[in-house]
Amino acid sequence: MSLNGKVALVTGGAQGIGRAVVQSLLQSSAKVAMVDLNKDLGEECKAQLDAEFGEGNCTFIECDVANGDALRDTFQNTVDQFGHLDIVINNAGITNEKDWEKTIQVNLTSVIKGTYLALEHMSKENGKQGGTIINVSSMAAFMHSPHQPVYTATKHGVIGFTRAMADAAIQGDYGVRIHALCPAFVDTPLLQSVEDEDNMGKFVKFKDDFKRSMSKFGVLQPSLIAEGMMRLITDTSLHGAVMKITCSKGIHFHTYEPMSA
Numbered sequence: 001m002s003l004n005g006k007v008a009l010v011t012g013g014a015q016g017i018g019r020a021v022v023q024s025l026l027q028s029s030a031k032v033a034m035v036d037l038n039k040d041l042g043e044e045c046k047a048q049l050d051a052e053f054g055e056g057n058c059t060f061i062e063c064d065v066a067n068g069d070a071l072r073d074t075f076q077n078t079v080d081q082f083g084h085l086d087i088v089i090n091n092a093g094i095t096n097e098k099d100w101e102k103t104i105q106v107n108l109t110s111v112i113k114g115t116y117l118a119l120e121h122m123s124k125e126n127g128k129q130g131g132t133i134i135n136v137s138s139m140a141a142f143m144h145s146p147h148q149p150v151y152t153a154t155k156h157g158v159i160g161f162t163r164a165m166a167d168a169a170i171q172g173d174y175g176v177r178i179h180a181l182c183p184a185f186v187d188t189p190l191l192q193s194v195e196d197e198d199n200m201g202k203f204v205k206f207k208d209d210f211k212r213s214m215s216k217f218g219v220l221q222p223s224l225i226a227e228g229m230m231r232l233i234t235d236t237s238l239h240g241a242v243m244k245i246t247c248s249k250g251i252h253f254h255t256y257e258p259m260s261a
């Protein structure tokens, strides 16, 4: 599977799920802009990827996706460096029930902004060549849990926004495929935040429930989430798909009832 000549932008790309998909994209010969808030981690990650895949294939752009102007500049910077844009993965996310407004900014507002910027650079409406967008949600969009109410709300929001935009892309003939991806628990540093009062605020008292749920449902590896993303990128029949990835069922899709009055 080659993505030779394709250019991808991945937010939250320096760690966890984002890092795994950056690696898979480079393995498939795409050029990648790895976008992240964490400068030290991003630079360290880029050095490792340059050593593995050769210089000039991956760029690191430091950016807080919650800053709309900085995100706009990041998209432009990617196009300036690589010439065009084909794949956007709005992946950056946090769990912070204490600073819940920040959680909305990062997990939902930046996904909306990232989708609109992606369309500016990829939609046929703007004379561009088309492309693929993946917005990262969570199984928390289907199974709520008491310890992360605002996180849960943002992940529901990502699904609703993504499905509506996927329909708009079809009806508007944007030439852009738009998907949502919903992993269950994944073994990344994000999962450690459940123990941390600074992140979970008063809901930290539910952490044992959360850990029991992790034991019950199991924890996935980031490489499987990257595999799901690569399937969404390469299979042109999947426009608008809501992909779920769980230990019990692996990579599969959510099905919705047809709309009726």
Ligand SMILES: NC(=O)C1=CN([C@@H]2O[C@H](COP(=O)(O)OP(=O)(O)OC[C@H]3O[C@@H](n4cnc5c(N)ncnc54)[C@H](O)[C@@H]3O)[C@@H](O)[C@H]2O)C=CC1
Residues within 6 Å of the ligand: 011, 012, 013, 014, 015, 016, 017, 018, 035, 036, 037, 038, 041, 063, 064, 065, 066, 091, 092, 093, 094, 106, 136, 137, 138, 139, 182, 183, 184, 185, 186, 187, 188, 189, 190, 191
């Ligand atoms: N780990 C899990 O169990 C699950 C994670 N997810 C979602 O997957 C996505 C990725 O999560 P993980 O890889 O687990 O997290 P992680 O914490 O391991 O990595 C997230 C990356 O995003 C970056 N980041 C955070 N805020 C940012 C900002 N404002 N601007 C730019 N970069 C920022 C971090 O520096 C980090 O490199 C998130 O949207 C998360 O909600 C969904 C389901 C399960």
Ligand SMILES: CCCCCC(=O)/C=C/[C@H]1C=CC(=O)[C@@H]1CCCCCCC(=O)O
Residues within 6 Å of the ligand: 095, 138, 139, 140, 143, 144, 145, 148, 183, 184, 185, 186, 190, 191, 192, 193, 194, 213, 217, 246, 247, 248, 249
């Ligand atoms: C510290 C927060 C980390 C957030 C990770 C995340 O997004 C977790 C989502 C969970 C929220 C409630 C849950 O129960 C979620 C995962 C549930 C997995 C369900 C798997 C079902 C199955 O195997 O069929």
